[in-house]
Amino acid sequence: MKTTIAPARKIRVGVLGATGAVGQTFIRLLADHPWFEVACVAASERSAGKRYRDAAHWLSGEIPESVANLTVTTCEPAAVDAQIVFSALDSDAAQEVEAAFARAGRLVLSNARNYRMDADVPLLIPEVNPDHLGLLPIQRKARGWSGAIVTNSNCSTMVIALALAPLHQAFGVEQLFVTTLQALSGAGYPGVPSLDILGNIIPFIGGGEEEKIESEPLKILGTFANGAVTPADMRVSAQVNRVGVEHGHTACMSVKLASPTTPDAAMKALTSWSGAIAGLGLPSAPAQPVIVTMERDRPQPRRDVNAGNGMSVVVGRVRSDPMLDLRLVAMGHNTIRGAAGASILNAELMFARGLLAQ
Amino acid sequence: MKTTIAPARKIRVGVLGATGAVGQTFIRLLADHPWFEVACVAASERSAGKRYRDAAHWLSGEIPESVANLTVTTCEPAAVDAQIVFSALDSDAAQEVEAAFARAGRLVLSNARNYRMDADVPLLIPEVNPDHLGLLPIQRKARGWSGAIVTNSNCSTMVIALALAPLHQAFGVEQLFVTTLQALSGAGYPGVPSLDILGNIIPFIGGGEEEKIESEPLKILGTFANGAVTPADMRVSAQVNRVGVEHGHTACMSVKLASPTTPDAAMKALTSWSGAIAGLGLPSAPAQPVIVTMERDRPQPRRDVNAGNGMSVVVGRVRSDPMLDLRLVAMGHNTIRGAAGASILNAELMFARGLLAQ
Amino acid sequence: MKTTIAPARKIRVGVLGATGAVGQTFIRLLADHPWFEVACVAASERSAGKRYRDAAHWLSGEIPESVANLTVTTCEPAAVDAQIVFSALDSDAAQEVEAAFARAGRLVLSNARNYRMDADVPLLIPEVNPDHLGLLPIQRKARGWSGAIVTNSNCSTMVIALALAPLHQAFGVEQLFVTTLQALSGAGYPGVPSLDILGNIIPFIGGGEEEKIESEPLKILGTFANGAVTPADMRVSAQVNRVGVEHGHTACMSVKLASPTTPDAAMKALTSWSGAIAGLGLPSAPAQPVIVTMERDRPQPRRDVNAGNGMSVVVGRVRSDPMLDLRLVAMGHNTIRGAAGASILNAELMFARGLLAQ
């Protein structure tokens, strides 16, 4: 695959919902991006008109200088002068706002759940299903948009789907039982009250978390042909928990394969898998999308969450399952690989594919 | 069932491994026991000869006065003048020491894993399989012991088996996928280093934890007939995690039933289940062995671990499973119901059954 | 001192702000109170009219049955049929509401900061300054109230003042440098976001916490004479921190005495101190208001917070200070001794003194 040539000058991008927790992660990850620069920060009416540094309760480290003094705008296309728009909007707001931007010709890279499962919207992981971008002409035609919406998955789905993809491609995944232990940052800020989670775990996450994990991987691992994605023939049962971890969602997985295999062969398939964009030179793509650890008590979120700058998923404890075929534990960074970093990588792929007018 | 008449005077009991974390839990739970009194505390050579208060690094609350000044003895039958002996020994020591006590005519109630799966040793939960005590004559004959060993299960097994028992009795359990989130006290003291678990989870527990969970429930739910226990026809796949919780093991379970049912019927079966010892008046038996919560985000260890004085298992989130029949979350106190309290309840049952010479 | 004779039948009490975290603590502590029964629960307009069980997001254990089905009323005297009213109101609401109840003849036991430092309002700790109740006739006269307001201190002040009182009475306290490590429950619910405190400490608490600690102890330890309280001649410097502890505020104190003494003599003064209400038989009064521990690494909040049912302050590490006279660490339960329990004990004292019409 041919290394992508960087744009002659940086491409202006906007961030919708820029003051929230996910919005801040976008801004941090984009601070020194070689291709993109944050030109617009948009948020609710309440923040509009303020300087970004005054509007955002900045959660971690220092606000990048280049963004700190931008004036926050409202989330309207007319106010956001950027072709690429990253959406960190809540699902309440995302439905209408994202459509408005797509209608106005913008490319919306969305974290929200609203459009993920729409038949004409890619639920994109560049390493896994870049061909799903083939939905864009269909989306544009169906909706009369000059722009488009491209989504990334739920943060737990991302960890699970990346761990499944190499196995699915090599052996066919038919069933998955998965229990997650999810980090606090997945709930945003202020999010989970400390009195609820101190020395505790909560066996529930709202917003349809389990349903997302049970449906999104099928679309992601589905096949694109004749203008449509056919979901993978796979069934998923998910149980979710909130745990007292800052970043890093862990998934304990039991997997049934169409072509049963050994743990060793599975580890080999995971380790050797480089995904569909290897060599393309996308700035946010990790050297290895899936890293296999041989330590018997890893992956651990606090120790492994930053693997591949937070863009790799770490898999460990690959072993036989007494009833199905394989068991394994997967862990990845929920706000980087599972949210903002995923959107950015999606945008990088679209640039590499020439899908952005420059 | 007839309420048990208390012994005319308290029965002397001994605690083996009395200075460790589990040993301390025995002593705390026995402090005001209506039937038993701690007469002997035994530990390693290093502690023998010291007063208990000087030998034990006491972890929680105050040392009961009646025990504080006892002299610690070695773990030898001659040094421990008590018919009932609770064993909190490590598995390294348990094999020989427990046998020596049984040979010397003592009734050993053991937490150690060593004898649990032996064909002639009861793996006892009074509410579930009191008839397994029928193994004792066989054990005595086979081994030439005048005493006996009765074991209780692994701490996670206990939570799982108590949640399964009502379902198994009503509908037949055929398959279980279970992921646990286990508390720190399960690792003893000093146990897990704080630098390993602070803001972290560890997807591994040593000592064959997963194997125990995959085997012990089959024996517990097995049927006793013709002098032997036939294991339940059931398969279990377990994945375990250590989390930053003080007490309370949580189990996320997916269950396949022989006679499929609805979540409502399952909840009814769980709630109405009173177990095999209801009415017997055992002091440590909880009013309800299994409590079902309707709160969507419960059970939670910090908030629910003391239900039934730590002797009840709390079950929540009973719902359908997309592939099997039911999903649910069970949580119980690992050092009370899952260890010391379990042994004590076993001893109470044996007293009620007249299995103790008085 | 003569033991108090219990009321012929339980006295009806109301709780203002009954749905919040402090309000819930009132209801939990009053659930089995021998003298009082919760007859009225009042809260904001939003909750009024609902059953208590539906209005309160109950945080810990089970809602007492007797309260669960009460209908929540508004915080108006006409709606609250009880002579004694415990106020768990925020300071925003407390100013007017508490005055309205006092004007209407009710005895208001308040946790709010609003009236604490008013010259005619007792800032009461029964063991320390019961004579400050002598302010009530003056308060009633000055304000034209038939009822009255009696306050308890800030939660950290309570721990500090109880540890200081025996020393002040024996040796005279002139200076105090104190640094606190305060529990999460002190911030109410939802309170501190978990992402702010996980693996972290916050060296700041809002609402004038340090100022309260620097002023309230002077009034508490002051002398009542000629109808007024003269503050103790003492200076305090306070620095506060929030730490990841559920309950229990810790105070590291360096103390200058008017009559310097040894750590041994100080410990003796602390241990032998029984306070001004010993023998009065107040139900919530701990056997020992101040407990001295000799363990070198205690008091610890998780292990010692429930001493005296949460009503004792535990003091440890009493030793010399290189510049002043003494150093010590004090710890107490912030929502029991430092809030709801303090108000209840104040009401008990007033009953014992015959200050309640029955």
Place this chain on the structure above:
Amino acid sequence: MKTTIAPARKIRVGVLGATGAVGQTFIRLLADHPWFEVACVAASERSAGKRYRDAAHWLSGEIPESVANLTVTTCEPAAVDAQIVFSALDSDAAQEVEAAFARAGRLVLSNARNYRMDADVPLLIPEVNPDHLGLLPIQRKARGWSGAIVTNSNCSTMVIALALAPLHQAFGVEQLFVTTLQALSGAGYPGVPSLDILGNIIPFIGGGEEEKIESEPLKILGTFANGAVTPADMRVSAQVNRVGVEHGHTACMSVKLASPTTPDAAMKALTSWSGAIAGLGLPSAPAQPVIVTMERDRPQPRRDVNAGNGMSVVVGRVRSDPMLDLRLVAMGHNTIRGAAGASILNAELMFARGLLAQ
């Protein structure tokens, strides 16, 4: 000051106690050091002869490749072929081993407490007292060593001394009351058991922690003249606590000055202070040794501990003290600035001063 010219080729260094927690921090910090390379790793007899990767239970991230395959040697000069030796030894071992290396002509940069307060041994902070290196000729003469020992302070002392230095130089510090909240990594590994610190604080740290904080700053801030260090005329009272934080010791300080000043002037003195080595180009020296934050709830260990790559101390909440002159909160990285990074910076200063034969 003249920028230091890097050595023509990297200088070989050894690490004593290389397998422990501090030893690992040395190895991590030295992995890409521009002047030094780790050529020797030494540890106890038990580890000697193994490859480093097999001997060390590596705690964080990946073992640097260049070190992973080194063979661990014993802690004897003959086995460690390096002029500069960093000592991460426990104080039990440090006394003799460090002397043996100094006698053998090596420059020992020591974290251990053993020699810190010896009159002829520098207790060095390059920004504060580089002239204390003038003790080396005296040390060599007195002890007959061809090498030397240079120490860095206790980890809490480091945070406190760096925050005090600018104030002492500008206004003269006469008294300090300080309470610390210290991170878990300060206790090494396995260190503090999780059951001791989960949801808890411990108001005690062994090994004479308070005594160190009360004595070491006086030597550090003392003046070197006529071949001896005269301690600063200052008194310190310290109380220490262990808290559930991974890295970062916090110190709440109340300070009395010889020349009283305002908080604003104090902040200016802190912010403008660049220390005695500014411009010297030492690789580990932070751009700003002391950073002042204006956020009212900072510094916080989890959010600020990596300021200046862990080599800056962050100071906040500079305000008046009701009795003395100033109050402030200081926080710094205990295993970087407070331990391994401090030793490395000391070695860099010695290279810059030409004190190493090349």
